[in-house]
Amino acid sequence: MEKLAVRGRPREFDAQVALAAALRVFWTKGYEGASLTDLTEAMGITRPSLYAAFGNKEALFKQAFDLYEAEKLAYVAAALNAPTARGVAENLLYGAIDTVTGGECRGCMGVIAAVACQSAEPSLRNDIERRTESARKAMIDRMQRAIDEGDFTVPTDAEGITRYVLALLQGMSVQAGGGAKREELQQVAQAALAVWPSR
């Protein structure tokens, strides 16, 4: 999977570095809010180089989103490995705080994309919806396992408790995008865990 048989002039930039720069732009400004000028300036490459390396704006966005999921959402997969449903919720809520307030970009890119791409191309909207659905399915499966294992102290439905946790995570992202500080988001996590109905 490495660059062998490189014919022609080699490219002068690192595609992964450029993609990471594009991710930051999309993350902060959303898909439609990020112009090609914003992107090329942040990536340090020219417009034709961008198209040659990544296809077009939509393809670039999807590749940036792949990178985001791989780097920033790794904690979700790890969080689901906690031994109890409470541990999962705890990991998800506190992990989200790090992701949405940690770096230079605020909020969850998935939430930003889902909310701000209402008038984008349908193919892009479908892609975003597919990613959201995939994450939700993983959470539902984990919650169903917790129910089967008797974690919950009250009758619980896997899809409902998942949508509940998801709403909290999404709301925290909205608040982070609005400027909420880490401590303020910790209040949300603490309130949620104070009433969490499982071991």
Place this chain on the structure above:
Amino acid sequence: MEKLAVRGRPREFDAQVALAAALRVFWTKGYEGASLTDLTEAMGITRPSLYAAFGNKEALFKQAFDLYEAEKLAYVAAALNAPTARGVAENLLYGAIDTVTGGECRGCMGVIAAVACQSAEPSLRNDIERRTESARKAMIDRMQRAIDEGDFTVPTDAEGITRYVLALLQGMSVQAGGGAKREELQQVAQAALAVWPSR
């Protein structure tokens, strides 16, 4: 405050009707996603008429947001009048479901505006933040009163429980924007009320 001393040619459209049409456009497409062509077509007026009657795009948005708050967010003020904190939460959660899935527009305009206006003019962002802050402050005050009245069964902090409820409402709006059905949002409300820590 009525139209007296009308000199000159009278306008041929109802400004309130046109503003309601503009609201629907902003609600579904966001501020930046709504073009003047979208707006004028929906409002049934021409571009110069729009500028004469409402100022410019940003001023039109603010007036549309005023209308939104007056019409669609009236339930918030009513919800805060419930006798107990549980009643407030119940009213807010179920009222939100009606607002975000009720009509032709999905999601909460405040959430859409806050998330999708990251690259809009600062004056607009400040306006949105001011509105969000105002709603949160009203909720904090109500929750503090509930705490003082002994509604809560566990030690509770007004700002924390407010941010928690707000996160749920915002998350429900995100899910509604992503196509969630009324029944799916009811799962969120039910899960939240099942663990709600007050009378």
Place this chain on the structure above:
DNA sequence: CAGATTACATACTTATCGGTACAGAAGTTA
């Protein structure tokens, strides 16, 4: 009626959008 005032419709402005044609530069292969 005449004049002032305001609204309407067409057509335009400048700026920016995503995307690309083209020519030259920088490598590999023979």
Place this chain on the structure above:
DNA sequence: TAACTTCTGTACCGATAAGTATGTAATCTG
């Protein structure tokens, strides 16, 4: 070296963005 391939930089494309100049139509005041 020559031929080939691929990348880079400039300068451009048509479409659309927000906003407006201008002439005309409709109403009120005198």
